[in-house]
Amino acid sequence: MKIEVITAEILSGLEQLGEAPALSFDGHKWSGNQVLAWTKAVAENLSEQLDILQGKALLLPANSCEEAVRLLLHLVALRLGIGFETEAPTNAEGKPLAIKVQTPDLLGVVQEELSLLLTDKGMIEADTAEANFTLYKSQQESLRALQGRVGVFSPLNKFARFAIFAAWSCGLAVYLQSPEINPAKALVILERSGCSGVILLATLLKGLVAHPAIALTNLKNLQCLLYETEVLLPQPLLQNARRLLASEIAGWVCSETSIEPVAKAEQALTQKLEAITESVAKHPAVANSFTVPLTGGDRWAVFAQAKVQEKIQDKPGMPDMAGLFEGINTELDTEFAHIDLEHAVKVTEQLNATALLSMLNAFSHLGLFCDQHSVHSLADILEIPPVAQQHRALIKRWVRVLQEQQLLSADGDSWRVEVDPDNYSDTALAQAWGQLEQDWRALSGASKTIDYARANAEQLPDLIRGKVQAVHLLFPRGSTELASALYREGIAARYQQRAVSALLKSILNNREGHPQPLKILEVGAGTGATTQALLPVLDGASGHTQFDYQFTDISAAFLDSFFAQHGDQEQRPWLRRGLFDIDRSLRSQGFSPNSFDVIIAGGVFNAAHNTDASLRRVAELLRPGGWFIMTEPTSEEFWVMASQAFMLVDAVDERTDSGATFLSLSQWHNALEAAGLQLAMDLPVSEHPLSRQGHRFFACRAKQHQMRLTADCLTEYIDHFDSEIFIQVLDQLPLTIDGEVDNVQLQEWAQSMGSHQGDSSYGN
Known part of the structure; x- marks a missing residue:
């Protein structure tokens, strides 16, 4: 028998060691002869009870005795030809049988009588014996050429015990160390002990390689390293x-x-990886794919790139563009026909003019431009x-704008005021703000906007000096x-929201009867003003169209506030919530590319740190033919410069060079195009009165030349694998500077995918 x-x-190797140490631990040293004598005595003692041993195995649960003693008892089991278990087999019958064994003293470490347990299924079965023999022989082959001692920095589990037996069979001494040892101390011990071999866990191996002291450690005697791991380690x-x-x-x-062995595991992994990749490649819309194994068992990440086509094909949710544009424009004209839009624009212009004078008023309270002779x-x-x-x-932007509006004039490297200070007293x-309140209320039925702008104007001296936080004026007492x-x-806000509502209604109507739900994401939803305008459309469509609406913002407080009023899950099971920051990468937030059919952004991108980068992120989130619907100001709003602008972060896009608060209309067009978003609608039209205000409604299409490919349709091609597989559809597989698929980047993305599997908002 192989056992x-x-x-x-093993016994031959221990005889070869003789009086030399065979096992060292915690200051104790047991010679080869001592190990032989002790295991022989215990085996003979147990042999006297042979009838009890039939069909049994020695059972020694963890912490039942010294690990070194458990190691020797495993050797006793080998000498007897019976099994050795550290936990009761699942198919064992009855309770383990307790027996007592007389043992010789071993340097005071082993007590004279040991209490052992016997459990069923102890005779070594053929498959178990074969596996043990293969493990032992492969370890022995690695250690055969060594001399001296082998350090063991691993728990004495089955892997480590057979590695020690293999070391003894080669006449090598074994030096036991704590498996909890830190890399720094392990390096010191390896250097001082002069071990020619080491047995350790993969976690310690990684720690040793990463430790800065390794370059200074003398490991010239170390020739062979055996490690155990739960997952394959990266080749680098x-x-x-x-x-x-x-x-x-x-x-x-x-x-x-x-x-x-790792080689066998790698072969099996490669075969499985190739099989999954081949199955994914059978989908007609897949141009390229890549499969990455994940940690934690039979888990995989699949990245698939969709094919590109020359002709744009009809996709779900794609109505006739010309007719749609005309219909929405007409609907908006009808909606606002009862309002004197010219007068509304003039009231807004007066608001901006009053804000400019409030800037000068704030300067005067701070000792600047107090009269027309002052030069600063x-x-x-x-x-x-x-x-x-x-x-x-x-x-600095204030000064530029005040000069452009001819309220300040340049005098060399300084400025002087061009209006009578009485105008901004x-x-x-007080009179100007009072009149604005009346006019605004007449238009909208409320005056909170004017109240807010006026409160900021009165606090400008302290806002400028940082003594008052603008956020407290916008959200008083957290409201x-x-x-x-x-x-x-x-x-302008009502016009934009009505445009978003009209377009979304059309998209939903075009999806009626579609088997897959339309996935809608709103980013920067904030107080939910845009969402509230859409709720009637969404509620109406829920009876005939499947869709999923995810309300997101950077602040959980906004989510809580909105859902407390509108998030009844019985009435609106399609409404979900989530955190999303347009300034952060998608994957770090648990979102996947090609996940949404519609993305809505109401006045949030002007707050982006880098507009171009944020637009690329949302474009990546959209599926082929998807809609990006956005409302944004495209010209300076002076009243915003004197209020909300105190909360905006410094931009690192075209606003940096221009010194503007908002991108211009042409800059927005360029930014959308650069992000791969094709502009389909831009309202209001140039001759419309509201166009002078610069508030725009943009609707864009994404990836219209890309074939539609989703994780759901790919799942059908890999369902036959008994594995946990996560799928991500990419616009382009990441490439290195040499044009090769970037394996490192895909590995990072894959681990991120696996870590978010429990959240239904993640994935495609």
Whole structure:
């Protein structure tokens, strides 16, 4: 029997060691002869009870005795030809049988009497014996050429015990260390002990390779390293280990049911990987694909790239563009026919003019431009108040705008005021704000927008100096009521929301009867002003069209507030919530490319740190033929510059060069095109009165030349695999500078996919 071969080789190696140490641990040293004598005595003692041993195995649960003693008892089991278990087999019958065994003293470590357990299924079965023999022989082959001692930095599990037996069979001494040892201490011990071989866990191996002290450690005696791992280690790590630690490194993948050499595991993994990739490639819309194994068992990540076609094919949710544009434009004209839009625009223009005068009023309260003879340099303007560091870029924009509007004029490197200071006195501004309140209320039925703008104007001196936080004016005592009003009262805001509503209604109607739900994502939803305008359309469509609407924002407080009022899951099971930041990568937030059919953004992209990068992110989220619907200001709003602008972050896009708060219309067109978003609608039309205000409604299409490919349709091609597979559809597989598929990037993305599997909002 093969078990007899193993036993004979171990005993022969221990005889070769003789009086030399065979096992060292915790200051104890047991010679080869001592190990032989002790295991022989215990085996003979147990042999006297042979009738009890039939069909049994020694059972020694963890912590039942010293690990070194458990190691020797395993050798006793080998000598007897019976099994050795660290936990009761699942198919064992009855309770384990307790027996007592008389043992010789072993340097005071082993007590004279041991209490052992016997459990069923102990006779070594053929398949178990074969697996043990294969493991032992492969370990022995790696250790055969060594001399001296082998360090063991691993728990004495089955893998480590057979590695020790293999070391003994080669006449090698074994030096036990704590498996909890840190990399720094392990390096010190390896250097001082002069071990020629080491047995350790993959976690310690990774720690050793990464430790900065490894380059300074003398490991000239170390020739061979055996490691156990739950998952295959990346090749770059193993290459570094061979360079820094030992020339020969052999690994075994250990699971609850098997221990197999890394090479065999890699072969099986490669075969499975190729099979999954081949199955995915059979889908007619797949141009290229890549499969990555994930940690934690039979888990995989599949990345598929869709084919590109020359002719644009009809896709779900794609109505006739010309007719759709004309229909929405006509609907909007009808909707606002009862309103004097010219008068509404003039009221807004008066709001901006009053905001400019309020800027001068704030300067005068801070000792600047108090009369028409005052001349101030930029240094004066920034230092006399003084302006808070975080607001200096904004105040520089104020100066530029005040000059453009001919309220300031340049005098060399300085400026002087061009209007009578009485025009921006406290009295004059009180009258102006009072009139604005009346006019605004007459138009919209409320005046919270004017109340907010006026409150900011009165606080401008302290806002400029950073003594008051603008966020507290927009959300007094944490209330979102005022912020909500800003996005509902204005004519321009109502026009934009009505346009979004009309387009979404058309898209939903075109999806009626479609088997897959339309996936809609709203980013930067904030107070929910846009969403509230869409709820009647969504509620109406829920009876005939499948869809899923995800309301997201950077702030959980906005989500809580909106869902407290509108998130009844019985009435609106299609409404979900989530956190999303347009300034962060998709994957870091658990979102996947090609996941949504419609993305809505109401006035959020002007707050992006980098508009171009944020647009690329949402474009990546859209499926082929998907809609990006956005509302944005495209010209300076002076009243915003004197209020909300104090909350905006400094931009790193075209706004940086222009010094503007918002991108211009042409800049928006260029940014959308650069992100791969094809402009389908841009309202209001140029001759419309509201066009002078610069508030735009944009509707874009994404990836119209890309074949439609989703994770759902790919699932049909890989369902026959008994594996956990995550799928991500990419616009383009990432490439290295050499034009090869970037394996490292895909590995990073794959691990991110696997970590988010529990959230229904993730994936395609």
